[in-house]
Amino acid sequence: MNTWTMATLGAAAILSVAGAAAAGPPAELKPAHVGGPGLYVTDLEAQKTWYSDKLGLSVRDTIQRGGTAYEYVMGYNDGPAGAVLALAKSTTRPPGPNAFSRVILAVPNAKGLADWLKGQGVENREVIANVAYFIRDPEGNTVELYTAPLKP
Known part of the structure; x- marks a missing residue:
């Protein structure tokens, strides 16, 4: 391949990637x-x-x-x-079926909130230690109390 062909292919690849990034609705209409x-x-x-x-x-x-x-x-x-x-x-x-399995709430201290809720009569249904605590609202919908794990 000559230099012109390589440059043309490279430019086409760059334009292709740039075009893909611009996909979707116009900026003023994006959610x-x-x-x-x-x-x-x-x-x-x-x-x-x-x-x-x-x-x-x-x-x-x-x-x-x-x-x-x-x-x-x-x-x-x-x-x-x-x-x-x-x-x-x-x-x-x-x-x-529902399109999702739970409502996820990002909280600063999932364990602390889960413990407080337990005192309010709300039981933990499942626990992923120090990260996520799963409870249910009165109609049975699952609510996840999530705290991002600390990064080392």
Whole structure:
């Protein structure tokens, strides 16, 4: 191969990689972050109270249907970046499996929060020592309390 052919192939490879990196919607349309999962619940008010009292989430937005609350978007911070969980009222779950297995909350001290919750009557279902503690909300949805392991 001559130098021109090698340079042309190299430029084509660079343009191909650059084009791949630019895939997706225009920058002004790209999502800013993942807002969080949504759970269908049968007792919306009781679930809102549990997530507020036990895990400290507060209501960021209330979505109504027919003048009554149908869904709560809950989180820890103001604004959409703080929305981590949506609770939607449903007397029956939609057909098919849930698309996720649990709600994961990043916390500074998973063991400390799990111990505090135990004092509140919330049992640990599973433990990955010093990293993750798994609990269930009153309707059986799994919540993982996760603390990133310390790096050596």
